Amino acid sequence: MVNNHPILTVILWLILAPFLGGLLVGIERKISARMQARVGPPVAQPFYDVLKLMRKENLVVRKSQNFYIQFFLAFIIFTAVLFFSGENILLVIFSLTLAEIFLVLGAYKASSPYSFLGAERELIQMASYEPAYIISGIGMYMAAKSFYIRDIVSFNRPLALYLPGVLFAFIFIMAMKFRKSPFDLSTSAHAHQELVKGVTTEFSGRTLALIEIAHWYDIVITLGFVYLFFAGNIKIAVAAAISAYLLIILIDNTFARLRWQAALKSCWFTALVFGAANLIVLFYILG
Amino acid sequence: MFLLSFLIIFPAVSAVILLLVRSDSLRNIIVKSSSFMLFGGSLVLLGKNYTWSVQSFKVYSYPADKAIFYIALLLAGYIFYTGIRYKRPFTVILILLQAAFLSWFEFFYGRRNPTEYSLFMDDLSVMMAMVVGVIGGLICFYSLGHMKELYEKSDKAVKDNRHFFFFVIFIFLSAMYGVVFSNNLQWLYFFWEITTVCSFLLIGYDRTPQARNNAFRALEINLLGGLFFLFAIIYLYFSCGITDLDKLMNSPKITVMAPVAMILFAGLIKSAQLPFTSWLVGAMVAPVPASALLHASTMVKAGTYLMLRMAVILEHTAVGYFLALVGAVTFVACALIAASERQAKRVLAYSTVSNLGMIVLCAGVGTYEAMWAAMLLIIFHAVAKSLLFLSVGVVEQKMGVLDIEYMSGMILRMPRTAIMLQAGMAGMFLAPFGMLIGKWATLRALVDYNPALAIFVIFGSSITVFYWVKWMGKLITVERPYANLEGGIALSEWMPLYGLAVLSVGISLFFPLICSIFIEPYLMEIYGRTVRLSYDNILIMSLMLGVALLFPFSFIKYGRGVRVTGAYLGGANAASPTEFRSRGLSVKNMQMKNYYLEGYFGEKKIYRLSILICAALIILMLGVSWSTIILF
Numbered sequence: 001m002v003n004n005h006p007i008l009t010v011i012l013w014l015i016l017a018p019f020l021g022g023l024l025v026g027i028e029r030k031i032s033a034r035m036q037a038r039v040g041p042p043v044a045q046p047f048y049d050v051l052k053l054m055r056k057e058n059l060v061v062r063k064s065q066n067f068y069i070q071f072f073l074a075f076i077i078f079t080a081v082l083f084f085s086g087e088n089i090l091l092v093i094f095s096l097t098l099a100e101i102f103l104v105l106g107a108y109k110a111s112s113p114y115s116f117l118g119a120e121r122e123l124i125q126m127a128s129y130e131p132a133y134i135i136s137g138i139g140m141y142m143a144a145k146s147f148y149i150r151d152i153v154s155f156n157r158p159l160a161l162y163l164p165g166v167l168f169a170f171i172f173i174m175a176m177k178f179r180k181s182p183f184d185l186s187t188s189a190h191a192h193q194e195l196v197k198g199v200t201t202e203f204s205g206r207t208l209a210l211i212e213i214a215h216w217y218d219i220v221i222t223l224g225f226v227y228l229f230f231a232g233n234i235k236i237a238v239a240a241a242i243s244a245y246l247l248i249i250l251i252d253n254t255f256a257r258l259r260w261q262a263a264l265k266s267c268w269f270t271a272l273v274f275g276a277a278n279l280i281v282l283f284y285i286l287g
Numbered sequence: 288m289f290l291l292s293f294l295i296i297f298p299a300v301s302a303v304i305l306l307l308v309r310s311d312s313l314r315n316i317i318v319k320s321s322s323f324m325l326f327g328g329s330l331v332l333l334g335k336n337y338t339w340s341v342q343s344f345k346v347y348s349y350p351a352d353k354a355i356f357y358i359a360l361l362l363a364g365y366i367f368y369t370g371i372r373y374k375r376p377f378t379v380i381l382i383l384l385q386a387a388f389l390s391w392f393e394f395f396y397g398r399r400n401p402t403e404y405s406l407f408m409d410d411l412s413v414m415m416a417m418v419v420g421v422i423g424g425l426i427c428f429y430s431l432g433h434m435k436e437l438y439e440k441s442d443k444a445v446k447d448n449r450h451f452f453f454f455v456i457f458i459f460l461s462a463m464y465g466v467v468f469s470n471n472l473q474w475l476y477f478f479w480e481i482t483t484v485c486s487f488l489l490i491g492y493d494r495t496p497q498a499r500n501n502a503f504r505a506l507e508i509n510l511l512g513g514l515f516f517l518f519a520i521i522y523l524y525f526s527c528g529i530t531d532l533d534k535l536m537n538s539p540k541i542t543v544m545a546p547v548a549m550i551l552f553a554g555l556i557k558s559a560q561l562p563f564t565s566w567l568v569g570a571m572v573a574p575v576p577a578s579a580l581l582h583a584s585t586m587v588k589a590g591t592y593l594m595l596r597m598a599v600i601l602e603h604t605a606v607g608y609f610l611a612l613v614g615a616v617t618f619v620a621c622a623l624i625a626a627s628e629r630q631a632k633r634v635l636a637y638s639t640v641s642n643l644g645m646i647v648l649c650a651g652v653g654t655y656e657a658m659w660a661a662m663l664l665i666i667f668h669a670v671a672k673s674l675l676f677l678s679v680g681v682v683e684q685k686m687g688v689l690d691i692e693y694m695s696g697m698i699l700r701m702p703r704t705a706i707m708l709q710a711g712m713a714g715m716f717l718a719p720f721g722m723l724i725g726k727w728a729t730l731r732a733l734v735d736y737n738p739a740l741a742i743f744v745i746f747g748s749s750i751t752v753f754y755w756v757k758w759m760g761k762l763i764t765v766e767r768p769y770a771n772l773e774g775g776i777a778l779s780e781w782m783p784l785y786g787l788a789v790l791s792v793g794i795s796l797f798f799p800l801i802c803s804i805f806i807e808p809y810l811m812e813i814y815g816r817t818v819r820l821s822y823d824n825i826l827i828m829s830l831m832l833g834v835a836l837l838f839p840f841s842f843i844k845y846g847r848g849v850r851v852t853g854a855y856l857g858g859a860n861a862a863s864p865t866e867f868r869s870r871g872l873s874v875k876n877m878q879m880k881n882y883y884l885e886g887y888f889g890e891k892k893i894y895r896l897s898i899l900i901c902a903a904l905i906i907l908m909l910g911v912s913w914s915t916i917i918l919f
Contacts, residue, residue: 060849062765067841074834088824090727094718095831101717101756108760112854116879119760123753124882130749138734138741147731201855261887268746276745279738 006085013084014077021216022046024223028249029189035253046212053209061110066207068106069214075099076214076221083221086150089137089228096133096221100126103199103211110202118198122186124260128267129173132166135275136225139166142282149228158232160240165278167229171244172270176263177222179215180252183263192257288344290335291406294328294416294464297321302457306450311435318431318453319779322424325460329420332413333804343404343470343533351405355477356393360386362484366506375503381510385480385517392521402530407470410809414662415467415592417805418669421790422584423460425783429677430456430576432777436684437574452492452574459485459581466589470532472520475593479516479557482586483509489577490570501569508566512556519549532596536813540600547597548606548912552905554597555610557590558643561617562898562905567640571632575680578632583639583676584669591643594650595661599813602653609908611651613901615743617644620897622747623888626754629881631679631689634754635672638715641751642668642722645729645744652736655814660728662806663798667721670794671714674787678707681780685772692880697762700769705762707784712755714791716748719831721795728818750888757881764879767865796832799825 026043033040042048060066079095082088100122107119141147143162144155152159160167176183187198200211223241230237258266301321308314363386370378408416434449462485465478483506491502523529523546527538535543559567570582581587594610601607621641628634642664649661681704682697683689697705714721726748733741794801799820810817853860854877856867861874869875886892 058849059852061852061854063846063849063851064842066849067838067844070841071834071838075831078831078834082827087827088821090730091718091824091827094723094727097752098718098831098835101752104756105760105763109763109765110854111765111879112856113877113879114855114857116760116764120757120882123756127749127753130752131745134730134745134748135742138730138738138745141734142738196855196857271746272742276739276742279742283738 010081010085014080017080017084017220018213018216021219022050024219024245025216028245031246031249032253035249046216050209050212053204053212054206056205058205058207060204060207061112061202065106065109065111065202068102068109069203069207069210072099072102072106073210073214073217075102076217080217080221083149083224086148086153088147089140089149089152090134090147092149092221093130093133093137096218097126097130099214103214106203107199107201112202114196114201115199118186118195118201121195121260122199124264125176125183125186128183128264129176131268131271132169132173132275133225135271135279136163136166136170136229139163139275139279139282140228142279142286152228153231156232158230158236160229162282163229163278165274167226169270169275169278170225170229171247172274173267174222174226174244175248175251176267177218178248178252180248182251182255182258183267184257185260185263188257288342288406290328290332291344291408291464291468294325294332294420295461295468297324297328298457298461298464302454302461305457306454309447309450314450314453315431318427321457322427325420325424325427329417329424332408332416332420342409343407348402348405348471352473355474356389359389359477359480362480363389366484366487366510373499373503375507377507378503378510381507381514385510385514388514388517388521392517392524395524402471402473404531404533405471405474406468407533408468409812410805411592411595411662412467414666414805414809415588416464418588418666419460419463419467419585422669422673422787423463423580425786426576426580426584426673426677427453427456427460429579429680429780429783430574432780433576433680433684434574440684448492452489452577455485455488456577456580459489459586463585463589467592472523472530472532472535475532476513476516476520479553479589480513482557482581482589483513486570486581486586489581490573492574492577493572495572498572501566501572504569505566508556508563512553512563515549515556516553519546519553522546522549536596536599538600540604543600544604544606544912547600548909551594551597551606551610552909554590554594555613555647555905557593558587558647559590559640560613560644560647561620561640561901564617564621564637564640568633568636571636575676575683578635579673579676579680583635583672587639587643588665588669591646591650591661591665594647595658598650598653598658598661600653601651605911606908607651607653609651609904609911611648611740613904613908614644614647614649614651615740615747616897616900616904617641618648619644619743619747619750620893622750622754623893624890626750627883627885627888627890629691629883631682631691631694631758634691634758635675635679638751638754639668639672641747642672642715645726645747648740648743649729649732652732652740654732654736655810655816656728656732656735656818658810658814659802659806659818660725660732662809663728663802664722664725666794666801667714667725667798670787670791671711671721674707674714674784674791675711677780677784677787678704678711681776681784682708685776691758691761694758694761695764695766695879696769699765700771701773702771703773703781704784707788708762709759710788710791712759713835714795716751716755719795719828719835721791721798724795724798724828761881766877766879792832792836796829 025046030040030043076099082092104119104122107115140152140159143159144152179188187200226241226244227237230240363382366382438447462478462481469475487502487506490505491498527542529535556563567582618641621637625634625637646661646664649657729744730741807817856877858867858869860867865877866874
């Protein structure tokens with residue numbers, strides 16, 4: 001991830017990440033379709049969608065609601081810069097939280113009952129997945145002895161060996177980041193009656209396209225975390241990230257949506273029982 | 288030396304003058320000029336600190352000692368009298384015990400006084416004094432307008448008690464300076480008890496039965512803490528011959544653990560940690576400026592200040608671990624309760640206790656990294672929380688509500704106040720603002736010490752995000768057209784708000800400077816090493832802050848390139864954008880309500896359990912300190 005031309009690498013990743021993310025979404029739709037015995041859209045469909053959205057009229061409920069989304073995307077890109085330039089992993093997580101909060105505030109600002117509901121649920125989701133993120137960051141620090149992603153990447157042994165429980169807790173919350181069942185509480189790829197489109201209900205046109213692009217970045221960053229767990233070996237790491245993604249698709253197609261109570265409880269439970277316990281054991285093993 | 292005495296005595300003199308002055312304009316002049324003097328004093332102090340580092344001062348203390356003893360007895364007499372008058376048996380018992388022990392001790396101590404230095408200042412006390420001077424000054428400024436409006440709105444039959452309010456506030460400021468500059472433990476104890484009495488008087492300011500009841504509860508709980516403090520002083524004197532704070536800090540752990548645990552107990556009560564939280568929540572009946580000053584930014588910090596003084600003794604001791612756990616449990620439990628509260632002041636109260644818990648946690652850990660985090664947290668929290676309190680005070684006066692559910696559309700009704708509130712909230716939890724930097728530092732310190740403690744911080748902060756953002760969201764949600772209510776707020780009220788907001792953003796930007804002025808020298812002094820900030824992280828934080836501060840500029844494009852429509856309401860929209868036709872074509876109004884999750888996190892659910900846990904931890908802490916000291 002970091003080689004002789006760090007700045008060039010970062011720029012390359014910044015351009016590449018949304019394409020990779022969009023492609024992953026396209027593949028996901030194809031696989032999901034096949035699982036449901038449908039043909040499914042072409043793999044490039046997400047890009048067509050975004051291009052079409054770009055040309056659509058921008059409807060709003062409140063005039064300032066779109067500004068929050070612009071900053072949501074800006075901070076997601078900021079996070080991506082930090083991530084790909086190998087900065088402090090906790091800072092990456094904090095920056096990601098800041099970005100998410102702009103999305104939530106945008107949904108609040110839209111002042112519609114469905115986006116309001118989505119915002120509330122998004123907050124509960126954030127509270128659910130945040131511990132697993134920070135536990136992952138701390139676990140990597142404990143094993144690799146550095147908070148810097150560039151050091152974590154170059155750590156010579158796979159971190160998953162030290163952090164199996166943490167990895168499990170992280171994969172558990174990934175569905176939430178990808179907005180997939182059973183944790184697609186705040187918005188989801190498909191409209192649902194009780195939620196409509198949740199957070200994104202009142203966003204349209206270009207702004208909705210921005211949300212989609214931010215989501216692509218988010219997918220790549222999240223899978224990047226999985227990559228870090230295996231960073232010792234590039235092939236294994238890429239395979240692990242892809243397998244994690246396939247696993248999420250499989251779960252999405254086999255589970256119904258949970259209520260928020262169950263989502264929060266189960267996420268915290270795994271974060272505590274697998275993640276935190278892993279950290280404590282690791283602390284005493286490493287001395 | 289002169290400066291320290293000045294900072295302690297000057298506010299007390301102003302207080303006495305303010306007690307006698309009844310005219311509004313004269314009071315304005317005195318309060319404003321005194322606030323400026325405190326600012327100035329703080330600045331001079333900062334300059335002196337830069338050149339001096341640690342200073343201890345011999346004071347020919349015999350007359351001062353005697354004066355303090357007799358004033359203490361006088362105060363005890365006053366509390367005894369009020370206790371009898373309002374039939375509060377606990378107050379009476381506690382004050383009698385304190386007075387008895389104090390007199391008995393004076394009988395021995397008064398003759399042979401081993402105190403070497405009565406006053407001292409180092410970077411920690413200067414930092415605290417800066418917080419008291421700057422924030423205290425701004426709050427005094429704000430109080431003028433606020434108390435005037437409060438009086439004018441109240442029933443005119445109620446006696447105008449403002450002279451008394453300002454008297455107590457300035458006495459309190461004087462006592463706070465006393466707390467942070469005293470090296471003589473008995474002086475420290477004296478000033479400590481004065482802050483308790485000030486808090487009691489301010490909570491009971493309204494003279495309603497509820498205010499009186501809460502005031503006495505705060506008094507009784509804090510007197511219990513004071514009693515333990517006194518025990519610690521007596522123990523230290525008789526068993527180790529120590530009467531100085533600096534000597535206590537440099538004593539061998541094994542000899543002073545028992546009195547240190549008692550001092551920690553007093554500190555826990557002052558900082559309203561579980562199981563003693565109820566007094567602080569009850570204290571919210573006090574006028575808003577008093578809450579902002581005493582119960583958010585300064586007095587409750589005195590508890591953590593004292594605990595941080597003990598921190599160096601606590602590293603890797605059982606007592607330290609138990610203290611850290613009390614803080615950790617308080618942090619999580621109070622964050623959960625705050626998430627379920629919908630009354631603004633109660634949210635602020637619980638969030639204060641919760642954040643103080645994090646500082647207590649750092650004190651219990653006691654490593655140099657934890658100390659670094661704790662000092663940052665104290666500054667950031669003081670600024671952001673006082674800003675929040677003052678803004679809520681404005682909201683209360685103009686809208687007459689404290690219920691967060693009624694704060695929707697605030698951004699249209701009171702735009703400037705809403706922005707202040709949001710600045711304060713961002714300062715409380717959001718990257719790259721204040722408290723988050725502190726939280727980050729705390730996490731680091733805990734991971735290096737014992738990650739089990741970090742788990743509490745991780746879960747507590749994710750709840751913290753939840754309760755702040757949903758409040759922020761409520762402020763910007765617009766349900767219908769509103770009228771602007773911000774007229775008639777005096778400049779003297781706006782200025783402290785602006786000042787604190789600028790300060791809140793400013794310290795987030797310049798925190799490396801704060802580190803190098805106060806924190807790093809202090810750590811070098813005590814631990815011989817310090818935390819070095821890495822340059823790239825500072826750069827990233829400033830960049831992030833820069834981008835976040837661009838947000839207001841996006842409003843230049845306000846309303847351009849968009850078409851406004853009604854929200855989707857799940858039915859045909861009716862005439863107004865907030866009404867829709869539901870089944871049977873009846874017109875219904877839409878409503879948006881925040882989640883409060885009382886059934887999951889509510890006070891009832893969490894409170895009793897966490898009180899039991901913390902009480903057990905504190906008993907263990909006191910018990911362990913008496914037996915052997917187990918080194919982990």
